[in-house]
Amino acid sequence: MDIIARRPGPSVQEVFETDINPAPAVMREESPAAGQTTADVSIERYFAREWHEQEIEKVWRKTWQLACRLEHIPNVGDHVVYEIVRDSLIVIRTGPDEIRAYINSCLHRGTMLRTEAGCVNQLRCPFHGWTWDLQGQLKIIPGQWDFPHVDKAAMNLPQAQVGTWGGFVFVNFDADCEPLDSYLENLPEHFSAFNLEDKYVAAHVAKVMPCNWKLAMEAFVEAYHVPYAHPQVLGYYGDSNTQYDVWDGVRHVSRMISVQGVPSPAMKGIAPERTIEEMRRDVPFFAGKPIEVGPGETARGKLAERAREKISRAIGRDMSALSDTESLDLIEYMLFPNMVPWGGQALPITYRFRPYEDDPERSLMEIMFLFSKAPDGSHPEPAKMTMLGPDQNWCDAPELGSAAMVADQDTDNLRRIQKGLRTSRKPGVTLARYQESRIRHYHETLDAYMAK
Numbered sequence: 001m002d003i004i005a006r007r008p009g010p011s012v013q014e015v016f017e018t019d020i021n022p023a024p025a026v027m028r029e030e031s032p033a034a035g036q037t038t039a040d041v042s043i044e045r046y047f048a049r050e051w052h053e054q055e056i057e058k059v060w061r062k063t064w065q066l067a068c069r070l071e072h073i074p075n076v077g078d079h080v081v082y083e084i085v086r087d088s089l090i091v092i093r094t095g096p097d098e099i100r101a102y103i104n105s106c107l108h109r110g111t112m113l114r115t116e117a118g119c120v121n122q123l124r125c126p127f128h129g130w131t132w133d134l135q136g137q138l139k140i141i142p143g144q145w146d147f148p149h150v151d152k153a154a155m156n157l158p159q160a161q162v163g164t165w166g167g168f169v170f171v172n173f174d175a176d177c178e179p180l181d182s183y184l185e186n187l188p189e190h191f192s193a194f195n196l197e198d199k200y201v202a203a204h205v206a207k208v209m210p211c212n213w214k215l216a217m218e219a220f221v222e223a224y225h226v227p228y229a230h231p232q233v234l235g236y237y238g239d240s241n242t243q244y245d246v247w248d249g250v251r252h253v254s255r256m257i258s259v260q261g262v263p264s265p266a267m268k269g270i271a272p273e274r275t276i277e278e279m280r281r282d283v284p285f286f287a288g289k290p291i292e293v294g295p296g297e298t299a300r301g302k303l304a305e306r307a308r309e310k311i312s313r314a315i316g317r318d319m320s321a322l323s324d325t326e327s328l329d330l331i332e333y334m335l336f337p338n339m340v341p342w343g344g345q346a347l348p349i350t351y352r353f354r355p356y357e358d359d360p361e362r363s364l365m366e367i368m369f370l371f372s373k374a375p376d377g378s379h380p381e382p383a384k385m386t387m388l389g390p391d392q393n394w395c396d397a398p399e400l401g402s403a404a405m406v407a408d409q410d411t412d413n414l415r416r417i418q419k420g421l422r423t424s425r426k427p428g429v430t431l432a433r434y435q436e437s438r439i440r441h442y443h444e445t446l447d448a449y450m451a452k
């Protein structure tokens, strides 16, 4: 294996070897990036208007991207409006087993047909009343006598492609795109243990970030920044022995695994009691009756045990066989271009990042929590998205719990990164060979799309 300089401390795989409930096969894979360059990554991609325009054509109009969850549109006529830079789609359930994505523009004079989510039995333009049925066929032209030159049958609403995986609905503007199944590469196989399709959106918070969408995403896909940006977690988070996986020939997917319930390898001589205390301080999930560590027991083992109890109670199913890693760890995947779904059962997060309006120097970041449905498949209404205002922090969304403080720490840095890149006289950013290998992999894929 072209293994790169070995990080200090026990590896993720070595931690798994001492776990009480063993990790599933996909978690025992280790695939450090091989054959990557060490060249700097050009910085104009983070602010230049020309790059942004090319990204619209070559990335946002060519790739599969997350539009919504299935539970957002359970009934015929239910829809959301998905916006990406200057494009807008009505993602609508048109039949019990059919979802379509219509270009959100009236074929009379261009008015947006829908501006928000809802349920309709037809699509009627508010300006002059042209009306399409759910199959996208033009049914009504008020004052039809004045449009002898319009062939109604030729006025079907144009569509984008739609696909689903794991309870997520994806869209792609490109009629000739690669099928979603092959685009997802090894993601479905890896998530087969994590049953995302049995979850629903229990919390959903968004904030306009003061930076390019890629900068925002990059801050959430490496743990190299943890000791300086989030020092509070070092007692229970194995930051520098995080495992980063980039698979040979896989373009759109990468992964990192950070073990929790063990201290950072940089923190020497941390007693298990302190690891437990600090994890309980930051993660209310572990609150409740005291957690004692007996002889021969570990903080990680005890925390995994507590997590399994809590997860079992929350789901209403016995989860006592769940692996320690799925109970505790940060298991984070990335799907090009902008989705970051987490695996396991402990941290049911999905992030999405995209440009905000038409501005390459701002982005919309969303944090979704996916909780398990009841054993009979029932679940509460999916959470409405909380849009934080310009003067609000992630901490103003109490539903995010301890994830909010971490996101606020990252947001402060991101403001400085965007401004810092603007004043930089260095033409590229320099990346770590291992710990930032996912970022490099992601830019390799981005560059390949941009070169098409």
Ligand code: FES
Residues within 6 Å of the ligand: 106, 107, 108, 109, 110, 111, 125, 126, 127, 128, 129, 130
């Ligand atoms: S613009 Fe839609 S009906 Fe006129």
Ligand SMILES: [Fe+2]
Residues within 6 Å of the ligand: 219, 220, 225, 229, 230, 406, 410
């Ligand atoms: Fe961070």
